[in-house]
Amino acid sequence: MIYIVMAYLWASVLLYILMGGADFGAGILEFFSTRKSQERTRTVMYRAIGPIWEANHMWLIIAIVILFVGFPVIYTTMSVYLHIPLTIMLLGIIARGTAFTFRNYDAVKDQLQVVYSKTFMYSSVITPLFLGIIAGSAVSGSINPKATHFADAYIFSWLTPFSLAVGIFTVTICGFLAAIFIIGETKSETDKTRFVKKSKHMSIAALLAAALVFAIAFLEDIPLTHWLFGNAVSVACVALAVASLIWMWVSLFTKQTKLLRVIAGAQVTLLLVAITYEHYPVLINLKDSEGLSLLDNYGSPKTIQSLAVALIAGSIFILPSLFYLLYSFSNKREA
Amino acid sequence: MDDFIAARAQMALSLGFHIIFACIGMMMPFFMAVAHYKWLKTGDITYKNVTKAWSRGVAIFFATGAVSGTVLSFELGLLWPEFMKHAGPIFGMPFSLEGTAFFIEAIALGFYLYGWNRFNKWFHWITGVVVGVSGLASGILVVAANAWMNSPAGFDFVNGQYLNINPITAMFNDAWLSQAIHMILATTVATGFAVAGVHALMILKGKNIIFHTKAFQIAALFAVIGAILQPFSGDFSAKDIAKRQPAKLAAMEAHFKTEERAALIIGGIPDEEKETVRYAVKIPGALSFLAHGDFNKEVTGLDAIAKKDRPPVAIVHYAFQVMVMLGVLMLLIALLYLFILWRKKSWLDKRWLLKLFVAAIPAGFIAVEAGWTVTEVGRQPWIIHGIMRTADAVTPMPGIVYSFYIFTGVYVSLSVIVILLLYRQVKMVGKLYDKS
Numbered sequence A: 001m002i003y004i005v006m007a008y009l010w011a012s013v014l015l016y017i018l019m020g021g022a023d024f025g026a027g028i029l030e031f032f033s034t035r036k037s038q039e040r041t042r043t044v045m046y047r048a049i050g051p052i053w054e055a056n057h058m059w060l061i062i063a064i065v066i067l068f069v070g071f072p073v074i075y076t077t078m079s080v081y082l083h084i085p086l087t088i089m090l091l092g093i094i095a096r097g098t099a100f101t102f103r104n105y106d107a108v109k110d111q112l113q114v115v116y117s118k119t120f121m122y123s124s125v126i127t128p129l130f131l132g133i134i135a136g137s138a139v140s141g142s143i144n145p146k147a148t149h150f151a152d153a154y155i156f157s158w159l160t161p162f163s164l165a166v167g168i169f170t171v172t173i174c175g176f177l178a179a180i181f182i183i184g185e186t187k188s189e190t191d192k193t194r195f196v197k198k199s200k201h202m203s204i205a206a207l208l209a210a211a212l213v214f215a216i217a218f219l220e221d222i223p224l225t226h227w228l229f230g231n232a233v234s235v236a237c238v239a240l241a242v243a244s245l246i247w248m249w250v251s252l253f254t255k256q257t258k259l260l261r262v263i264a265g266a267q268v269t270l271l272l273v274a275i276t277y278e279h280y281p282v283l284i285n286l287k288d289s290e291g292l293s294l295l296d297n298y299g300s301p302k303t304i305q306s307l308a309v310a311l312i313a314g315s316i317f318i319l320p321s322l323f324y325l326l327y328s329f330s331n332k333r334e335a
Numbered sequence B: 001m002d003d004f005i006a007a008r009a010q011m012a013l014s015l016g017f018h019i020i021f022a023c024i025g026m027m028m029p030f031f032m033a034v035a036h037y038k039w040l041k042t043g044d045i046t047y048k049n050v051t052k053a054w055s056r057g058v059a060i061f062f063a064t065g066a067v068s069g070t071v072l073s074f075e076l077g078l079l080w081p082e083f084m085k086h087a088g089p090i091f092g093m094p095f096s097l098e099g100t101a102f103f104i105e106a107i108a109l110g111f112y113l114y115g116w117n118r119f120n121k122w123f124h125w126i127t128g129v130v131v132g133v134s135g136l137a138s139g140i141l142v143v144a145a146n147a148w149m150n151s152p153a154g155f156d157f158v159n160g161q162y163l164n165i166n167p168i169t170a171m172f173n174d175a176w177l178s179q180a181i182h183m184i185l186a187t188t189v190a191t192g193f194a195v196a197g198v199h200a201l202m203i204l205k206g207k208n209i210i211f212h213t214k215a216f217q218i219a220a221l222f223a224v225i226g227a228i229l230q231p232f233s234g235d236f237s238a239k240d241i242a243k244r245q246p247a248k249l250a251a252m253e254a255h256f257k258t259e260e261r262a263a264l265i266i267g268g269i270p271d272e273e274k275e276t277v278r279y280a281v282k283i284p285g286a287l288s289f290l291a292h293g294d295f296n297k298e299v300t301g302l303d304a305i306a307k308k309d310r311p312p313v314a315i316v317h318y319a320f321q322v323m324v325m326l327g328v329l330m331l332l333i334a335l336l337y338l339f340i341l342w343r344k345k346s347w348l349d350k351r352w353l354l355k356l357f358v359a360a361i362p363a364g365f366i367a368v369e370a371g372w373t374v375t376e377v378g379r380q381p382w383i384i385h386g387i388m389r390t391a392d393a394v395t396p397m398p399g400i401v402y403s404f405y406i407f408t409g410v411y412v413s414l415s416v417i418v419i420l421l422l423y424r425q426v427k428m429v430g431k432l433y434d435k436s
């Protein structure tokens, strides 16, 4: 049972990165568009993400609920030591979700539109930045439960060069996913070309950010190379991800939209496999002490059992309808 | 303000904010379903316009409800880690089911809002109903979690350890049913009166009369049904509390001394030092009757409860009075409206009747906030009734005060924007939909 719950946790994190990520990315692309093309970018993107944006963010809630029901010690450790970045991320989520909806549902289109758009763009960058910071802090062992000073416990637990680099990397990945996703949603050739270009820029940015992460890990003595190259599975995943980059570039030139989505999704999945494989079953590494393992820190067996049942039952309802939603609003049926 | 108070205030603020959007998110889909149904059946285009106008409003509320709800699921841990560490696995069951309900709601909403003219019209209508049903289900589930804090069940508390956890028993605790019924009725009443009132206001202003009259009729129907049932359910809740949480009941009623033939105290200023209530109207025996169904039964007073285990009396008492008073007022309006429908149809477009409904716009929501204040403040000093104190649950991180200020700012600005947007929606009705 515990393995079922862990699988769901992993899957919802992955789906949040992929779907929520593409969603954040839409705002990030807007952020990095020239003033002139912003308007165009926005309309295309709104059509693409409008119907599904609410569902995209449900994965985060599922992950959080699994954590606090199933693994309360892990949830509370994060809540206590990462209070500040979590709060900033929450403010980002509030700003982004409301700005997106208000922009579309404001019956009068006036100066406020600019405020909504600005809020949407900035929060689209800040939220994934802090999500990345939180993830980086959880895995890199910067949380120090023995800290006695305020700053050590609540600030330097997350404000580290490594976490920041992971944050930046997350932002670029989101932008990349969005660009690839939207290529398939565009109708006109000019739009297609524009988003193909954006995809190229974003993938280069992601590579640079990845290099930054490695450089800082090296300087800060974080055993990132060991995590990624310490076992066969991770090495294979990383190798595949890198190899598929070449394939992706080729597909970008030929604009094979379906294939591109699959490759981009696979790359992110492979990266997540690579990084979690070596860490498994530890979710949070702590400074100078044993990390928090999912296998040692779960709630009572009865709880895990009912949680697993609830998740499975839920999937039976959710997955078919979600697919139908995605299918119905995909560009093909629109005609 | 110290950090503990700030944490409580932040929690109260976030919940008090969320509940308004949650109420509307739970009830409006049903209003829409009725209007939509009438359109499909009668082919009267006004009903379609009403449905569409409402659905635009609902989208605004949904987004705000969803983000404020997301904030809450983190805040439970950010502010009350010690509580969540122990309570999470016990009262988490409703939350994990709620996840499913939310998901279905979000998916159905996508279909509904973006599905006009795309699907079979009845399939489209059904997706709207699904939005409402799953919203209601998630509301009931969260309330069950809250009921567990009032009436803990599903574990054995031995030497500070939480053993033999059974999340299913915890979900179906003693308080869940009475709270869930009362909450569903409350959303019906609050949303019904608010929406009916807004449309009444527009009729008074002479704008798009046909449109607003049809909208008013649907909303008023819900409001009336809810308002008539609500006091019965409230009485059921009060009897329940008399058994489970005598301290809360005593605080609600400002009942300081344990006695038989206890008097019902209406109004008044409770003095917690001297343990008396000044300037109140007292009805002998009525409290005994309301709490236990017998004019002579003994009702536990605050004197039977150790000072350190008492909730703040004044706030709880005032909040309770406000809720009940508004409940009675709305009941009267509902009865009057029914009478008019039945006997005096000619009064239906009297201005004073419409004005009455306009006056009642905020009443339901004020009652909701007051009711939650009774439930939550009345539970103090416990976060889990009789098991864990709120003070022991709060986060060790200092500086929560600042976080409280920031969230206050955010919620205030959001409220301002939402009100502005609604105002614009209503103002634009003429341009967007109604040609009459």
Ligand code: HDD
Residues within 6 Å of the ligand: B143, B150, B175, B178, B179, B180, B182, B183, B185, B186, B187, B189, B190, B230, B231, B233, B234, B235, B237, B238, B241, B323, B324, B325, B326, B327, B328, B330, B363, B364, B365, B367, B368, B369, B370, B371, B372, B373, B374, B375, B376
């Ligand atoms: C439109 C809103 C509304 C109205 C008109 C009323 N209530 Fe209420 N009441 C609520 C909205 C509400 C609420 C906000 O929904 C609460 C908070 C917790 C809950 O379950 O419901 C609540 C709680 C609540 C409680 C505490 C429940 C608990 O702590 O478990 C009692 C005893 C009552 N109510 C009693 C009444 C009575 C006797 C009413 C007579 C008219 C009444 N309520 C009208």
Ligand code: HEM
Residues within 6 Å of the ligand: B008, B009, B011, B012, B015, B016, B018, B019, B076, B080, B083, B142, B143, B145, B146, B369, B372, B373, B376, B377, B379, B380, B382, B383, B390
């Ligand atoms: C949405 C309607 C709700 C409102 C308006 C509300 C209101 C409040 C208020 C006023 C407080 C502060 C009490 C005090 O410190 O004196 C509070 C505390 C709290 N509430 Fe609620 N509440 C609601 C629903 C819930 C639900 C469904 C839960 C379930 C998980 C919950 C969990 C808590 C917790 C954990 C606290 C902090 C600890 C405490 O003060 O006891 N609340 N709420």
Ligand code: HEM
Residues within 6 Å of the ligand: A054, A058, A061, B018, B019, B021, B022, B023, B024, B025, B026, B061, B062, B063, B064, B065, B066, B067, B068, B069, B070, B071, B072, B073, B076, B102, B103, B105, B106, B135, B136, B138, B139, B140, B142, B143, B146, B183
């Ligand atoms: C009595 C109190 C509550 C009721 C009746 C209630 C009900 C609802 C409803 C009906 C929604 C659907 C969205 C909408 O209509 O706007 C919603 C959203 C949400 N609520 Fe609450 N809620 C309550 C308290 C809480 C608490 C305490 C939490 C956190 C632990 C919470 C977490 C959420 C979340 C995460 C969402 C977003 C779901 C989405 O994206 O659709 N709610 N709530």
